[in-house]
Amino acid sequence: MSQDEHIKNYDAPAAGWGALKSVTKSWLGSENAFKNLRVMLKTNQNGGFDCPGCAWGESPESGMVKFCENGAKAVNWESTGRLVDPDFFARYSVTELARQSDYWLEYQGRLTHPMRYDAATDHYVETSWEDAFALIAKHLNSLESPDQAEFYTSGRASNEAAFLYQLFVRAYGTNNFPDCSNMCHEASGVGMSETLGVGKGTVVFDDLEHADAIFVIGQNPGTNHPRMLEPLREAVKRGAQVICLNPLKERGLERFQHPQHPFEMLSNGSEPTNTAYFRPALGGDMAVMRGIAKFLLQWEREAQAKGEPAVFDHAFIAEHTSGLDAYLAEVDATRWAHIVEQSGLNLAELELAARMYRRAERVIMCWAMGVTQHRHSVPTVQEIINLQLLRGNVGKPGAGLSPVRGHSNVQGDRTMGIDEQPPARLLDALEARFAFKAPRLHGHNAVLAIQAMEEQRAKVFIALGGNFAQATPDTPRTHDALRNCELTAHIATKLNRSHLVTGRDALILPCLGRTEIDVQAEGPQGITVEDTFSMVHISHGQLKPCSPLLRSEPSIVAGIAKATLGDRPIDWEWTVADYSRIRDLIADVIPGFADFNARLQHPGGFHLGNTAALREWHTQSGKAQFTPSVLPAQLVNEEVLARGDTPDLILQTLRSHDQYNTTLYGLDDRYRGVFGLRDVVFVNAQDIQRLGFKPNDKVDLVSLWEDGRERRVSGFVLVAYDIPPGQAAAYYPETNPLVPLESYGDRTFTPTSKFIAIKLEKASADNLIPSAHV
Numbered sequence: 001m002s003q004d005e006h007i008k009n010y011d012a013p014a015a016g017w018g019a020l021k022s023v024t025k026s027w028l029g030s031e032n033a034f035k036n037l038r039v040m041l042k043t044n045q046n047g048g049f050d051c052p053g054c055a056w057g058e059s060p061e062s063g064m065v066k067f068c069e070n071g072a073k074a075v076n077w078e079s080t081g082r083l084v085d086p087d088f089f090a091r092y093s094v095t096e097l098a099r100q101s102d103y104w105l106e107y108q109g110r111l112t113h114p115m116r117y118d119a120a121t122d123h124y125v126e127t128s129w130e131d132a133f134a135l136i137a138k139h140l141n142s143l144e145s146p147d148q149a150e151f152y153t154s155g156r157a158s159n160e161a162a163f164l165y166q167l168f169v170r171a172y173g174t175n176n177f178p179d180c181s182n183m184c185h186e187a188s189g190v191g192m193s194e195t196l197g198v199g200k201g202t203v204v205f206d207d208l209e210h211a212d213a214i215f216v217i218g219q220n221p222g223t224n225h226p227r228m229l230e231p232l233r234e235a236v237k238r239g240a241q242v243i244c245l246n247p248l249k250e251r252g253l254e255r256f257q258h259p260q261h262p263f264e265m266l267s268n269g270s271e272p273t274n275t276a277y278f279r280p281a282l283g284g285d286m287a288v289m290r291g292i293a294k295f296l297l298q299w300e301r302e303a304q305a306k307g308e309p310a311v312f313d314h315a316f317i318a319e320h321t322s323g324l325d326a327y328l329a330e331v332d333a334t335r336w337a338h339i340v341e342q343s344g345l346n347l348a349e350l351e352l353a354a355r356m357y358r359r360a361e362r363v364i365m366c367w368a369m370g371v372t373q374h375r376h377s378v379p380t381v382q383e384i385i386n387l388q389l390l391r392g393n394v395g396k397p398g399a400g401l402s403p404v405r406g407h408s409n410v411q412g413d414r415t416m417g418i419d420e421q422p423p424a425r426l427l428d429a430l431e432a433r434f435a436f437k438a439p440r441l442h443g444h445n446a447v448l449a450i451q452a453m454e455e456q457r458a459k460v461f462i463a464l465g466g467n468f469a470q471a472t473p474d475t476p477r478t479h480d481a482l483r484n485c486e487l488t489a490h491i492a493t494k495l496n497r498s499h500l501v502t503g504r505d506a507l508i509l510p511c512l513g514r515t516e517i518d519v520q521a522e523g524p525q526g527i528t529v530e531d532t533f534s535m536v537h538i539s540h541g542q543l544k545p546c547s548p549l550l551r552s553e554p555s556i557v558a559g560i561a562k563a564t565l566g567d568r569p570i571d572w573e574w575t576v577a578d579y580s581r582i583r584d585l586i587a588d589v590i591p592g593f594a595d596f597n598a599r600l601q602h603p604g605g606f607h608l609g610n611t612a613a614l615r616e617w618h619t620q621s622g623k624a625q626f627t628p629s630v631l632p633a634q635l636v637n638e639e640v641l642a643r644g645d646t647p648d649l650i651l652q653t654l655r656s657h658d659q660y661n662t663t664l665y666g667l668d669d670r671y672r673g674v675f676g677l678r679d680v681v682f683v684n685a686q687d688i689q690r691l692g693f694k695p696n697d698k699v700d701l702v703s704l705w706e707d708g709r710e711r712r713v714s715g716f717v718l719v720a721y722d723i724p725p726g727q728a729a730a731y732y733p734e735t736n737p738l739v740p741l742e743s744y745g746d747r748t749f750t751p752t753s754k755f756i757a758i759k760l761e762k763a764s765a766d767n768l769i770p771s772a773h774v
C-alpha cells in the first residue's frame with residue numbers, strides 16, 4: 001500500500017455498515033464461519049456465554065441479540081480454526097518466533113498442547129500436564145520465600161478461576177498479585193473506596209435511562225464499549241445532555257448508526273451521541289472538574305445573596321457528607337488562571353460545562369483510561385466525586401459514578417480477592433473458612449513485580465492469562481526482568497510475546513476459552529463473571545474445544561495447587577469436579593455471595609449490591625467524604641524536567657478500533673482513518689510544521705526521564721490529525737517502550753500511559769519488530 005492508502009478520511013458514523021462489513025470479515029477470517037455464527041447468536045443470551053470482550057453490562061430486560069462489532073471480533077478471534085500445535089513449535093525456534101509481529105503471533109491460532117521450553121534447542125516441546133504441574137511445584141517449593149514468586153492475573157479469568165487462584169497463592173504464602181487492573185482502573189478503586197466506601201461504580205444500566213446528563217470522560221466507547229453507544233444516543237433522543245470530555249473527536253461519541261435497526265441502516269441515517277464536546281488538555285480533567293465546582297460555588301453564593309433556590313444539595317450534604325468546608329476553601333484557593341491553563345479549556349467552555357451540569361437534576365459521570373492513567377488520577381477521580389457530592393448525585397436513580405471497566409471480568413477478579421493489598425476482612429474470612437494462616441504482608445503490584453524480577457528478588461512468574469511482557473511499561477527492561485526468572489509459566493488461549501520472553505524454564509499451559517464447552521468430572525460446567533454494573537451472571541461455553549488436551553482455568557489452577565500443596569487447604573480435585581463447589585466456597589468467604597448457586601438461576605443474574613448507591617458510607621468518617629486536593633502545580637513532572645529538556649509533545653497511548661489490548665484483530669483503525677498500519681503518531685499539523693517535519697515523514701519518538709536511559713521507538717509515520725496543539729497520540733502496546741517504569745500514578749502505581757513527555761527525531765531506522773505483517 002502507498003502512504004495515501006494507509007491514511008484516509010473516514011466520514012461514516014460509528015457502527016452501522018462499516019461495523020457489519022468488519023464483522024463479516026472477522027467472521028469469515030476465523031476459518032470457522034458456520035460454527036461461529038451459531039455462537040455469535042448465543043453471546044450474552046440467557047443459557048449462552050458472556051461476551052469475552054469488554055465489561056459493559058446489559059439491561060436485564062432487553063431481549064435483543066446483544067453483541068457488537070468488537071464483541072463479534074473477540075468471539076471470532078477466540079474460536080478460530082487455526083491451531084498452534086507441537087508441529088508449529090517444531091518448525092520455529094523461540095528466537096525465530098520473537099522476530100514476528102504481535103499480530104502474526106496471535107493470528108497463528110489457538111494453543112493446543114501443554115508446552116515446555118527447551119533451552120538447549122531453543123524450541124518449545126510437548127509436555128504432559130502432570131510434568132508441567134510438577135515443574136511448577138518444584139520451582140515454587142524450592143524458593144527461599146513464597147514472596148519470590150509473582151502471580152499475575154488478566155481480567156478475563158472467571159470468578160471460579162480467580163477465587164481458586166487467590167486461595168492457592170495465599171495458602172502457598174504470598175500476596176504477590178500483580179494484576180491487569182494495576183494498569184487500568186486502580187485509581188478508580190483507590191479514589192472511590194476512600195471517599196465512598198466502595199471501589200465500584202454506583203450506577204446500574206437502568207440509571208442511564210433516567211439521567212438528565214451523562215458525562216463521558218476520557219473514554220472511547222465507540223471502540224472499547226460499543227454497546228454503550230445505544231444508551232448514549234437514546235439519552236440524546238429523549239433530551240438528556242451527553243457531555244464528552246476528550247481531546248480527540250472520537251467517532252463513536254459523535255454519531256452512531258444502529259446496526260440492528262434495518263430502517264436506519266437502509267436509509268443510511270445516524271443519530272448524534274453527544275450534545276456537547278469539550279477537548280481538554282491531557283491530564284486536564286481535574287482542572288475541568290475544579291472549574292465546574294468553582295462556578296457552582298460562585299452561583300451558590302449569588303443565589304444565597306439573592307435568596308434564590310440553592311445550587312448545592314444542602315440536605316444531602318448535611319446528612320451524608322463530611323469535609324465540605326475544607327473542600328470549598330481549596331476551590332476558593334484555586335486560581336482561575338491555573339484552572340484554565342491546566343484544563344486546556346477557556347473560561348466560556350468551562351462555564352458552559354458548569355451550566356449543563358447545574359441544570360441537570362440527575363447526573364451520571366462515566367470515565368475510563370483518559371482519567372486513570374495519569375500521575376494525579378486519584379485526585380482527579382476524587383474531584384469527580386466532589387462535584388457529584390455537591391449536588392447529591394450519588395445514590396439516587398439516574399445519577400452516580402461509573403468507572404467503565406475494561407476486561408470482561410476484571411471487576412469480578414478483584415471481588416474474588418485478586419488484590420495485592422487485601423483488606424483484613426478478606427484474610428480473616430479465608431482463615432475462618434480454611435485451615436491456614438493467610439499472609440498479611442502487602443504483595444507486589446505490576447510495577448513492583450517488574451522491579452522485583454529486575455533485581456532478582458522474584459524468580460518465578462506465573463500468569464493466569466494476559467500478555468504481561470507487552471501490556472506493561474518500559475518494554476526492554478520488563479523483558480530483561482522476565483528473562484531473569486528461573487521459571488515463567490503462562491495459562492493462555494493464544495500465543496503471544498510473553499511466552500517468548502522466557503525464564504530459564506518456561507511453560508505454556510493452553511486453556512479453554514469462554515466460548516468453549518467445559519466438561520469436568522461431574523459434567524458440563526458454567527463459570528460466572530461480574531460486569532461493570534456489579535451484575536453477576538453465569539456463562540456456558542457453546543463450542544467443542546479446539547483441542548481435547550485443553551483444560552479449564554479452574555482445573556489448571558487446581559492442578560498447580562495440588563502439585564504444590566497436596567490437599568491443603570482443600571481437596572483441589574474434588575472441588576473442581578463441579579464448579580458449584582467452588583461457588584459454595586465463594587459464598588462462605590466473599591460478602592454478597594450468600595446462596596450464590598441458587599441466585600444464579602435468576603435469568604440475567606443478580607446484582608451484588610453497592611452500599612454507596614444506598615447512601616450507606618463505609619468510610620472512616622461514616623460519611624461520603626469531600627477531598628480537598630490541591631490542583632497539581634504543573635503536569636510535566638520534575639523527573640522529566642530534571643535534565644533540562646523540554647518535551648516537544650505530550651503523548652497518550654491508546655487503542656485502535658481493531659485491537660483488544662495487546663491482541664490485534666487487524667491493522668486498521670477505521671474511525672481514525674488509518675488502514676493497514678500501526679506505527680503511526682497522530683500530531684496536529686501546526687506542531688508537525690513547528691517541529692520541522694512534514695506529514696507522512698517517518699520519525700522516532702524518544703521519551704524524557706531523569707534516569708538517562710534511552711527510550712525510543714523508531715520509524716513511526718507522522719499523521720496530521722485533528723488533535724489539540726502540544727499533544728500526540730499513538731497505539732499501545734507498540735509505544736510501551738517509551739513509558740518509564742517509575743512514571744506511575746501517585747498511590748496507584750498505574751503507569752502514566754496517557755501522559756508521556758516526548759521528543760520527535762528524524763527516523764533512525766524502521767521499527768525492529770514491525771507491527772504490520774502476517
Ligand SMILES: Nc1nc2c(c(=O)[nH]1)N[C@H]1C(S)=C(S)[C@@H](COP(=O)(O)OP(=O)(O)OC[C@H]3O[C@@H](n4cnc5c(=O)[nH]c(N)nc54)[C@H](O)[C@@H]3O)O[C@H]1N2
Pocket residue numbers: 053054055070184217218219220221223224225245246247248250280281282283284285368369370371405406407652653654655656657659660661662754
Ligand atoms: N474493542 C476493545 N474493547 C476494549 C478494549 C480494547 O482494547 N478493545 N480494552 C478493554 C480495556 S482493558 C479497557 S481498560 C477499556 C479501555 O477503554 P478506553 O479508556 O476507552 O481506552 P483507550 O483507547 O485507552 O482510550 C482512552 C480515551 O481517552 C482519551 N484520553 C486520553 N487521555 C485523556 C485525558 O487526559 N483526558 C481526557 N478527558 N481524555 C483522554 C483518548 O483520546 C481516548 O478516547 O476498554 C476495554 N474494551
Ligand SMILES: Nc1nc2c(c(=O)[nH]1)N[C@H]1C(S)=C(S)[C@@H](COP(=O)(O)OP(=O)(O)OC[C@H]3O[C@@H](n4cnc5c(=O)[nH]c(N)nc54)[C@H](O)[C@@H]3O)O[C@H]1N2
Pocket residue numbers: 106153154155156157180181183184185369373406407464465466467468470471472491492493494495496511512513514553653654655660661662663732733735736739753
Ligand atoms: N501503554 C499502555 N499500556 C497499557 C494500557 C494503555 O492504555 N497504554 N492499558 C492497560 C490496561 S487498561 C490493561 S487492562 C492491560 C491489559 O493487559 P493484559 O490483560 O495482560 O493483556 P491482554 O492483551 O488483554 O492479554 C491478551 C492475552 O490473553 C490471553 N487470553 C485471551 N483470552 C484468554 C482466556 O480466556 N484465558 C486465558 N488464560 N488467557 C486468555 C491470550 O493469550 C492473549 O494473548 O494493559 C495495560 N497497558
Ligand SMILES: [Mo]
Pocket residue numbers: 180183184185405406407
Ligand atoms: Mo483495562
